[in-house]
Amino acid sequence: MHKTGEQLVMLVVINCVLLAIGAAISGGAFLSLFNLQSMSTQVPEIGLLAIGVMLAMCAGNGGIDLSGIALANLSSVLSAVVLSSFLSSTDSETTFSLAFMVMTIGIGLTGGIINGLLISKLNITPILCTLGTQMAFMGLAVVVSGGKATTVGSPDLLSRIGNDMFLGVPISFLIFAVCAALIAAALKFTPYGLWLMLMGTNPKAAVYAGFPRTGIIVGTYAISGTLSGIAGMIIAARNVNVKFDYGSSYLLIAILIVVMAGVKPEGGYGRVVCVVMSAIALQLMSSLLNFGGLSNFVRDFAWGLLLLTFLAVGRYDVVGFLMPFKGQNNSSAPSPQAPKPNN
C-alpha cells in the first residue's frame, strides 16, 4: 500500500506541476477549456493501448503485448474496407456506425484471443508471439487496404464519438474512462483480478494451486485486444481516414506509460489508475512542449528523464527523502513486501 500510494501521489503531483508550467509559459491558454478538451481527445488512443500492455505485463512470465497498435489499425482498416463494400457511410449513417463499432471491437477481440491462445497453448514467449502477430496484423491491413489510406467517412454517430462533447468532456475520453474503470473494478473485485496478479507473482505456484492458467491468459490478451479494437474505432472516428501505419510510434510510448505507472515488468502488480495518470502526464508534457514551441526531440529527452525519475522513485524512497516527517504517519502501514494484489 505504502509504495502504490506513493506512485500515485507522484503522478498526480507531476500532472499538477505540468499544468502549472503550461499555464505559466502559455499565459493561461494551456488551461483553456478548448485545450483541455483537445488534450483529452488525444489521450484515449494511447491510453487504451497502455492498459492492454499493463494487463499483459501483470500476467507475468515476460508478458507484453506488442501487437496493440497494429491490431487497432487492422480493426479499423478491415472494418472500413469490408463495410464500405456494401454499406454507404453517407446513406445509412447509423447502421454504418453501429456496424463499424461492433466490427472493430470484434476484430480486436478476435486478435486478442489469437494472441492468448498462441501464448497459452503453444507456450510461445509473449514478446515473440505478439511481435509475430503484430507483423501479421499489419501485413493483413496492408493487403486489404492496398497500402493506401482507407476512408471511413464521418457518419453521424461515429463522428460524434470522435468529435463531440458530453457535458464538456470529449466522448472518446469518456469511453476511455469507462473502459479504465471497468477494468480497474474487474481487477479489484473479481476472482480474475486476484488470479491474474497471483499468477504474475508466481506462475508455478498458480498452476499448482489449480488456477485456470489458459483461461486467465486468453482472457487477459482478449481484453487487451478488445481495447485495441476500441482504440481503432476512436482513431477512425476522429481522423475520418485510417491507414495501416498510423501511430507507429505508439508501441514504445505505450510501454513507457506502463513502466512509468509503476507496473512491474516481471508481473504481479499494476494499477489502472496509475496507468491513466501516467498517460495523462505524457500527454500534458508533449502538449506543453508543443505550446512552448520546443523541438520534439526535447520531448523524447523529457520522457526519458521522467521515466528515469519514476524508476528512481520505485527503487528509493524519494518522497520520504524529500519529506522526512512523513514516516510517522506511516508506522502502521503494512510492509511493502507483502504480495498483496492491488488493482
Add this chain to the structure above:
Amino acid sequence: MKAMSKRILIGGVAVAALLSGTVGTLMAQQKPVIATVVKISGIPWFDRMNTGVEAYQKANPDVVATQSGPATADAAQQLQIIQDLIAKGVNALAVVPMDPAVIEGTLKRAMDRGIVVVTHEADNQKNTQADVEAFDNSDYGAALNVRLAECMGNKGKWTTFVGSLGSRTHIQWVTAGEANAKKHPDMQLVDPNNESFDDANSTYEKAKEILRKHPDIKGFQTSAGNDVLGVGRAIDEAGLSGKVCLVGTGLPNPSADLLESGAITAIGFWDPQKAGMAMNAVARLLLEKKEVKDGTNLGVPGYEKVTVKKGAGDGLLIIGNGMVLADKATYKEHMF
C-alpha cells in the same frame, strides 16, 4: 501516508490554480502567428525549409512565423502537433502533411475554428484553403526528359525509375517524360518504371542489372531523391560516366561528387526554403483576406507569377515555377 498524499495533492492543485489565475490575464498576443508543421524535423530537407521560415520571419516582423515537426516519421505524431497548435490558438497553419488523408479531420476542425490552413506537397488534400506546389508535375517530368534527351542526342535506349508504383507524383513525372520522349522517334524506352523505394543501395543493384541487360543503354530518368545516387554509383563504377546520361530528382549536397565525376548529368529539385516562404506568404495573404489569383506575386523567387487552379476540395491549388535543374556547372549555387 493518506493524509500526506492528500496534502501534497491539494498543494499541487492549489499551485496550479493560482498560477493559471495570475498568468491568465497576461495572455493576448497581438501579432498573427503562422505555424509551419513539417513531416519530420531534423532532416536536411526540412532544415532547409526552416531557413525559409526564418527568412520570412525576418522579412515580416509583424507576424510570428515558426516551424515545428515530429521527431519520428509518424502521421499520428504530426497530427498531435497540429492539434496542440490549434488549441494554442495560432492564426494560420502551414502544413506539409506526412499523410494527407490522416489529417483531413483535424484540418477541417482547424478551419471551422477560423484558422487559415495552407498545405504543401498535397494536391489531393481536401480540407485546405490553399495547397502550394512548387511546380506543375507534368512540366517537371517533361523538363527532366528534355534535359535527358539533349544529353542523349535524342536517340538510344533509356529507362525510368520511380520510388514506388503507388507514388503519385513520381508516376506523373515519368509519364510526362515518356510523352516528351515520343517526340524523338529514335529514343527507345526499355524496362520502364523500376521501383527504387528511395533506397540508394537497391537502386544501385537494379541499375547494375539494367546496365548488364542493356549494354547499349544511353539514359536514365529517376524520381525519388536517392535514386540518382544509386544509379550514379552504378554508372561511375562501370566506367560509363559521361557516356550514359542520368537526369533525376536529387539534392545538390549529396549529389555533388557524382555531378563532379560526370556520372550524374543533371539533378532536378525544388528548394524547400522557397516553398516554406511561399506557404507563409500565402497564409499571410489569406489572413489579410486578400485574394490569390492567376499571376499573383508571392514575393518569393520562383513564385512571382503563380498559376491558380481549383484544388481537390473547396480550396485553391497554387502552382509556382520553383523548379530548379542543376548540373555540374550550376549546382554550387544551391548548396543544401
